Amino acid sequence: xxxxxxxxxxxxxxxxxxxxxxxxxxxxxxxxxxxxxxxxxxxxxxxxxxxxxxxxxxxxxxxxxxxxxxxxxxxxxxxxxxxxxxxxxxxxxxxxxxxxxxxxxxxxxxxxxxxxxxxxxxxxxxxxxxxxxxxxxxxxxxxxxxxxxxxxxxxxxxxxxxxxxxxxxxxxxxxxxxxxxxxxxxxxxxxxxxxxxxxxxxxxxxxxxxxxxxxxxxxxxxxxxxxxxxxxxxxxxxxxxxxxxxxxxxxxxxxxxxxxxxxxxxxxxxxxxxxxxxxxxxxxxxxxxxxxxxxxxxxxxxxxxxxxxxxxxxxxxxxxxxxxxxxxxxxxxxxxxxxxxxxxxxxxxxxxxxxxxxxxxxxxxxxxxxxxxxxxxxxxxxxxxxxxxxxxxxxxxxxxxxxxxxxxxxxxxxxxxxxxx
Amino acid sequence: xxxxxxxxxxxxxxxxxxxxxxxxxxxxxxxxxxxxxxxxxxxxxxxxxxxxxxxxxxxxxxxxxxxxxxxxxxxxxxxxxxxxxxxxxxxxxxxxxxxxxxxxxxxxxxxxxxxxxxxxxxxxxxxxxxxxxxxxxxxxxxxxxxxxxxxxxxxxxxxxxxxxxxxxxxxxxxxxxxxxxxxxxxxxxxxx
Numbered sequence: 050x051x052x053x054x055x056x057x058x059x060x061x062x063x064x065x066x067x068x069x070x071x072x073x074x075x076x077x078x079x080x081x082x083x084x085x086x087x088x089x090x091x092x093x094x095x096x097x098x099x100x101x102x103x104x105x106x107x108x109x110x111x112x113x114x115x116x117x118x119x120x121x122x123x124x125x126x127x128x129x130x131x132x133x134x135x136x137x138x139x140x141x142x143x144x145x146x147x148x149x150x151x152x153x154x155x156x157x158x159x160x161x162x163x164x165x166x167x168x169x170x171x172x173x174x175x176x177x178x179x180x181x182x183x184x185x186x187x188x189x190x191x192x193x194x195x196x197x198x199x200x201x202x203x204x205x206x207x208x209x210x211x212x213x214x215x216x217x218x219x220x221x222x223x224x225x226x227x228x229x230x231x232x233x234x235x236x237x238x239x240x241x242x243x244x245x246x247x248x249x250x251x252x253x254x255x256x257x258x259x260x261x262x263x264x265x266x267x268x269x270x271x272x273x274x275x276x277x278x279x280x281x282x283x284x285x286x287x288x289x290x291x292x293x294x295x296x297x298x299x300x301x302x303x304x305x306x307x308x309x310x311x312x313x314x315x316x317x318x319x320x321x322x323x324x325x326x327x328x329x330x331x332x333x334x335x336x337x338x339x340x341x342x343x344x345x346x347x348x349x350x351x352x353x354x355x356x357x358x359x360x361x362x363x364x365x366x367x368x369x370x371x372x373x374x375x376x377x378x379x380x381x382x383x384x385x386x387x388x389x390x391x392x393x394x395x396x397x398x399x400x401x402x403x404x405x406x407x408x409x410x411x412x413x414x415x416x417x418x419x420x421x422x423x424x425x426x427x428x429x430x431x432x433x434x435x436x437x438x439x440x441x442x443x444x445x446x447x448x449x450x451x452x453x454x455x456x457x458x459x460x461x462x463x464x465x466x467x468x469x470x
Numbered sequence: 471x472x473x474x475x476x477x478x479x480x481x482x483x484x485x486x487x488x489x490x491x492x493x494x495x496x497x498x499x500x501x502x503x504x505x506x507x508x509x510x511x512x513x514x515x516x517x518x519x520x521x522x523x524x525x526x527x528x529x530x531x532x533x534x535x536x537x538x539x540x541x542x543x544x545x546x547x548x549x550x551x552x553x554x555x556x557x558x559x560x561x562x563x564x565x566x567x568x569x570x571x572x573x574x575x576x577x578x579x580x581x582x583x584x585x586x587x588x589x590x591x592x593x594x595x596x597x598x599x600x601x602x603x604x605x606x607x608x609x610x611x612x613x614x615x616x617x618x619x620x621x622x623x624x625x626x627x628x629x630x631x632x633x634x635x636x637x638x639x640x641x642x643x644x645x646x647x648x649x650x651x652x653x654x655x656x657x658x659x660x661x662x
Contacts, residue, residue: 083614083617086614086621087621087624090621090624090625091624091625169613170613173611173613174613174654174655174656175656175657176656177656306624310627312627312628312629313623313624313627313628313629315623315629315630316620316621316623316624316630317624319620320617320620320621320624323616323617323620438616439615439616442616443615443616444616
């Protein structure tokens with residue numbers, strides 16, 4: 050099986066995507082690295098690797114398991130081949146699974162996290178801890194499923210990592226130790242999503258947003274990886290990634306900080322929110338400046354309404370949910386709503402109702418919309434460099450964002466209000 | 471330093487584009503002169519050249535060949551830069567057009583440095599709190615400067631209010647912050 054497109058499903062009205070029944074989204078390497086770096090900052094590199102790899106293992110078990118079932122792959126060789134092809138289709142890189150029923154070795158070549166880390170940070174800082182926790186968890190899940198082993202019975206570690214200047218990545222899959230975290234998160238599937246989302250609403254420029262979303266959906270589904278298993282375009286490495294991985298790693302980390310070091314809660318929440326800025330600047334921004342966008346929508350004029358509604362369309366196409374623009378006063382205020390996104394269904398299903406808003410990505414991505422709409426000279430087609438990012442997002446961004454309504458608190462929808470400071 | 475003085479000091483120096491005087495050990499801009507068409511950030515340049523000079527000094531000391539008379543010459547595609555230690559408290563960077571002959575540049579630099587040296591104040595340098603210097607260093611070199619203070623807060627579990635006022639950090643908190651800075655930069659120690 051190599052044509053995974055046929056197993057990708059759009060929950061059209063909710064603008065969410067599933068692959069083999071497992072929710073997925075598109076995120077770039079800037080976001081992925083920043084997200085995982087925050088988990089590392091909070092937990093320390095060793096514990097973070099365990100938390101991330103076990104979250105990856107849990108979510109990958111659902112994905113690979115469903116695809117094995119639907120494809121009829123019946124023996125270990127077929128199942129491992131399927132896992133390898135799937136990993137590459139997701140833009141996660143190349144995996145060579147040399148495993149049997151007791152585990153084994155996995156060679157990673159051009160793995161998304163370590164490859165992108167070295168591209169982005171390698172010339173600036175030296176890394177000594179391995180980074181490919183997602184690949185490790187994925188490999189452990191693939192091995193368990195290939196040999197019909199109980200879920201969570203294996204665990205994987207990384208003994209050599211490209212980010213640490215090794216030529217390849219080496220992963221070791223072995224029996225999980227007694228203290229390995231259980232894979233007890235509840236998987237989110239279409240039924241769970243539909244249980245928590247509400248009837249989609251409409252906002253400003255609905256027909257424009259819907260039309261662009263449809264075009265982008267078709268374009269994104271056709272994007273294929275290269276021989277390395279990486280998807281490179283618009284100056285970024287993009288992945289089709291399991292949203293449950295982001296959700297579990299972020300929420301478990303935030304809860305741990307809330308419990309053990311409440312004085313650092315503001316920092317961890319702000320950093321997970323910051324990844325929303327990182328994503329919008331790099332992925333949304335580069336998409337808006339791409340020839341593909343120009344061909345599909347036309348050149349970007351740089352009007353505030355145009356940028357914000359375009360961003361809402363991009364969010365929907367990337368599988369972030371049904372985001373609507375409720376109110377927009379250029380220079381003053383933006384109100385965004387979502388009746389579905391990839392954050393709250395996971396939260397409600399796994400942790401129950403919260404006493405505060407929990408859609409960190411939605412809240413901060415909305416703020417980044419306003420910053421991009423007001424501060425970037427789009428007609429001049431600027432290069433979206435990290436220097437420009439610092440100029441726009443370092444220090445006081447100039448916009449305040451607040452998630453005033455959240456499904457996690459029991460509200461009817463999620464609502465973010467962005468106001469000029 | 472009075473900018474009129476530097477303006478006068480460079481008057482007869484051909485091909486010169488800028489002069490930056492950095493106060494050590496904090497690598498802060500003490501004085502500068504730039505040609506009118508320049509858009510360089512004086513503070514930034516002075517700070518990075520201060521760091522560069524300090525690293526160079528430590529490197530040469532490790533080789534056992536350091537002398538206060540040494541200078542650093544950088545030949546970049548657009549500029550010719552000469553860094554020279556004026557005293558233990560000051561480093562001077564002179565930036566020339568790339569087309570200028572190196573021999574002439576050295577000669578003029580020597581004269582210019584003598585003029586500047588004579589007008590520098592003598593004082594007992596007072597070091598700012600180490601916590602302040604650690605965070606400034608981190609801000610200059612961390613890979614994601616927009617988020618670095620939040621990262622320090624999260625890694626140390628010290629509240630942001632405290633990280634934002636590093637002069638108030640206790641000695642043990644400074645050590646924690648310094649260890650975190652090393653971790654973020656992937657360095658065994660900070661050269662500050």
